[in-house]
Amino acid sequence: xxxxxxxxxxxxxxxxxxxxxxxxxxxxxxxxxxxxxxxxxxxxxxxxxxxxxxxxxxxxxxxxxxxxxxxxxxxxxxxxxxxxxxxxxxxxxxxxxxxxxxxxxxxxxxxxxxxxxxxxxxxxxxxxxxxxxxxxxxxxxxxxxxxxxxxxxxxxxxxxxxxxxxxxxxxxxxxxxxxxxxxxxxxxxxxxxxxxxxxxxxxxxxxxxxxxxxxxxxxxxxxxxxxxxxxxxxxxxxxxxxxxxxxxxxxxxxxxxxxxxxxxxxxxxxxxxxxxxxxxxxxxxxxxxxxxxxxxxxxxxxxxxxxxxxxxxxxxxxxxxxxxxxxxxxxxxxxxxxxxxxxxxxxxxxxxxxxxxxxxxxxxxxxxxxxxxxxxxxxxxxxxxxxxxxxxxxxxxxxxxxxxxxxxxxxxxxxxxxxxxxxxxxxxxxxxxxxxxxxxxxxxxxxxxxxxxxxxxxxxxxxxxxxxxxxxxxxxxxxxxxxxxxxxxxxxxxxxxxxxxxxxxxxxxxxxxxxxxxxxxxxxxxxxxxxxxxxxxxxxxxxxxxxxxxxxxxxxxxxxxxxxxxxxxxxxxxxxxxxxxxxxxxxxxxxxxxxxxxxxxxxxxxxxxxxxxxxxxxxxxxxxxxxxxxxxxxxxxxxxxxxxxxxxxxxxxxxxxxxxxxxxxxxxxxxxxxxxx
DNA sequence: CGACGGGACGC
DNA sequence: CGACGGGACGC
Numbered sequence: 001x002x003x004x005x006x007x008x009x010x011x012x013x014x015x016x017x018x019x020x021x022x023x024x025x026x027x028x029x030x031x032x033x034x035x036x037x038x039x040x041x042x043x044x045x046x047x048x049x050x051x052x053x054x055x056x057x058x059x060x061x062x063x064x065x066x067x068x069x070x071x072x073x074x075x076x077x078x079x080x081x082x083x084x085x086x087x088x089x090x091x092x093x094x095x096x097x098x099x100x101x102x103x104x105x106x107x108x109x110x111x112x113x114x115x116x117x118x119x120x121x122x123x124x125x126x127x128x129x130x131x132x133x134x135x136x137x138x139x140x141x142x143x144x145x146x147x148x149x150x151x152x153x154x155x156x157x158x159x160x161x162x163x164x165x166x167x168x169x170x171x172x173x174x175x176x177x178x179x180x181x182x183x184x185x186x187x188x189x190x191x192x193x194x195x196x197x198x199x200x201x202x203x204x205x206x207x208x209x210x211x212x213x214x215x216x217x218x219x220x221x222x223x224x225x226x227x228x229x230x231x232x233x234x235x236x237x238x239x240x241x242x243x244x245x246x247x248x249x250x251x252x253x254x255x256x257x258x259x260x261x262x263x264x265x266x267x268x269x270x271x272x273x274x275x276x277x278x279x280x281x282x283x284x285x286x287x288x289x290x291x292x293x294x295x296x297x298x299x300x301x302x303x304x305x306x307x308x309x310x311x312x313x314x315x316x317x318x319x320x321x322x323x324x325x326x327x328x329x330x331x332x333x334x335x336x337x338x339x340x341x342x343x344x345x346x347x348x349x350x351x352x353x354x355x356x357x358x359x360x361x362x363x364x365x366x367x368x369x370x371x372x373x374x375x376x377x378x379x380x381x382x383x384x385x386x387x388x389x390x391x392x393x394x395x396x397x398x399x400x401x402x403x404x405x406x407x408x409x410x411x412x413x414x415x416x417x418x419x420x421x422x423x424x425x426x427x428x429x430x431x432x433x434x435x436x437x438x439x440x441x442x443x444x445x446x447x448x449x450x451x452x453x454x455x456x457x458x459x460x461x462x463x464x465x466x467x468x469x470x471x472x473x474x475x476x477x478x479x480x481x482x483x484x485x486x487x488x489x490x491x492x493x494x495x496x497x498x499x500x501x502x503x504x505x506x507x508x509x510x511x512x513x514x515x516x517x518x519x520x521x522x523x524x525x526x527x528x529x530x531x532x533x534x535x536x537x538x539x540x541x542x543x544x545x546x547x548x549x550x551x552x553x554x555x556x557x558x559x560x561x562x563x564x565x566x567x568x569x570x571x572x573x574x575x576x577x578x579x580x581x582x583x584x585x586x587x588x589x590x591x592x593x594x595x596x597x598x599x600x601x602x603x604x605x606x607x608x609x610x611x612x613x614x615x616x617x618x619x620x621x622x623x624x625x626x627x628x629x630x631x632x633x634x635x636x637x638x639x640x641x642x643x644x645x646x647x648x649x650x651x652x653x654x655x656x657x658x659x660x661x662x663x664x665x666x667x668x669x670x671x672x673x674x675x676x677x
Numbered sequence: 678c679g680a681c682g683g684g685a686c687g688c
Numbered sequence: 689c690g691a692c693g694g695g696a697c698g699c
Contacts, residue, residue, distance in 0.1 A: 063686080065685060065686085067685090068683080071684095092686060092688085093687085094684070094687075100687090102684095104683070106685095106686095137684095141686070142685060156680060157679090158679050160679080184682095185681070185682085193680090194679050196680090197681065227679085231681075232681090
């Protein structure tokens with residue numbers, strides 16, 4: 001498939017290509033009451049800006065922009081297609097202002113966001129109009145997203161295998177929630193540049209993906225793990241009078257219109273699950289802060305979110321950082337279906353319970369929990385897959401499971417086409433998981449859809465073991481380091497930061513995610529958090545100030561992983577508090593108090609090492625894995641040559657290997673580009 | 678190590 | 689009220 005236009009990628013986790021979701025054609029009225037927008041937390045009531053807005057209140061509409069429309073197309077060619085997903089209020093074909101020539105795009109107006117959503121999901125990149133060269137692009141018109149309060153969280157993904165398709169990428173990312181869109185960057189020849197963008201509609205999904213993949217997951221055929229971070233704001237297409245909301249930078253969209261309730265708490269449970277992690281590849285040191293020891297933000301190291309120079313347009317985005325939603329109860333529990341998988345050895349045959357055989361969203365959920373159906377969306381998935389179950393349970397198990405853990409929303413075309421999960425290519429099994437369960441190879445933390453249960457089982461158990469081992473050794477290391485630290489600085493004060501944050505994260509984690517929303521406001525890092533912990537120890541503030549390579553200040557939240565240009569109130573308040581407390585010895589360790597006291601510096605360094613160790617256990621723990629070639633059926637299948645998937649190392653690239661050539665080309669192109677006048 | 682898709686409102 | 693052009697990212 002790959003060839004053409006970014007290739008028929010299906011944006012959404014559930015592959016419905018030919019079978020449209022539920023009733024393909026809805027009378028517009030029913031649409032309202034029926035389907036809700038795929039938004040994970042709608043159940044909780046009003047907090048999500050995504051929801052509620054258009055719900056039923058009339059007067060609104062949702063306009064879509066449609067690209068790749070053949071210039072020859074007429075409304076009659078287009079309308080029916082969109083009518084399949086809702087009542088089309090209007091079709092506006094765009095013509096050149098001057099010449100009157102069709103521009104190859106149009107606008108479609110629906111009455112509701114639900115219809116629009118459905119159309120996007122069903123059509124984007126999936127339908128080619130007669131006479132068209134590639135599939136149409138269907139997305140919200142400029143400004144619509146903002147207007148409708150539909151947020152999206154876009155991740156930049158680097159170090160992709162250049163052979164990977166949109167779909168491959170989607171599979172990797174689907175584990176954390178429904179992937180709204182994947183865009184791979186390609187050169188003129190349509191070759192992947194090895195990076196791209198992945199969108200979620202939910203922040204927690206994005207965070208989960210970052211947590212689980214960034215610096216950790218290495219695609220097959222790659223020697224580097226993925227880079228996964230929030231995308232920089234899109235480079236503004238110059239000129240185009242910018243009326244609309246720019247891309248949400250950093251932590252994601254500002255938040256639609258105003259967020260009603262204070263979404264107290266920032267990123268819930270992440271952070272600790274794996275222990276703090278240090279992205280292996282902390283941002284290329286370019287400025288003093290990053291080279292020096294002065295950047296203690298352990299987990300972040302600025303890695304995901306540092307603004308890039310050249311993207312100064314960002315401040316256009318007002319307040320991102322609001323947490324539109326909260327607490328998605330990530331991987332709280334292992335689903336019963338998953339449990340069997342933990343069994344290390346007894347690898348069940350690939351039949352029987354195949355947890356990943358969703359047929360539709362709702363069925364998926366029902367199948368798992370036997371419970372009522374929830375909206376289309378899959379909340380999160382999780383870590384149960386990406387992490388050793390034990391960890392998940394240990395750290396998050398206490399969370400009230402507010403909704404059925406739906407794992408494997410990796411449900412994709414593959415799963416659909418192959419609901420039984422039985423007909424997996426035999427080569428998959430031996431391939432990714434060697435026989436012994438005890439190996440040090442970490443199996444892929446996230447095997448995409450095609451995994452058979454047995455594979456999952458093995459993966460999980462292996463991961464578990466490995467991680468446990470590394471966890472233990474890390475703990476030892478930690479103790480040692482701790483001792484060293486204490487010797488170095490008897491003041492003991494130095495540990496407070498770290499411990500504090502640990503404590504607070506625990507608190508965070510322990511917090512019932514789904515409770516009624518207000519009680520969660522305990523953290524100081526939430527935008528509107530109460531901030532006051534009466535007298536005692538200074539409340540912790542997760543925000544710290546940093547300076548971008550461009551010399552601009554920005555602020556980073558260790559816990560939520562957000563960054564923003566504006567100074568967060570919490571930090572301001574926090575600093576005030578500090579001052580009032582008149583604790584001379586204590587200074588904000590994380591701010592730019594260069595040069596940091598030696599002790600701090602050392603501590604940071606040690607911690608960093610430790611973190612790195614935890615997160616990046618010795619080489620053998622790295623598992624190069626990749627969502628292998630697709631199982632039977634589908635377009636892809638016709639290309640038997642790809643049976644082994646791309647990028648397999650063994651296959652030595654021939655001298656005239658296109659990929660190689662391509663690389664050379666790229667370099668040249670890059671240079672040319674960079675040096676262009 | 679890679680950063681945003683062709684086109685963008687004709688009302 | 690006020691409104692051009694043409695080209696546009698500065699890494």
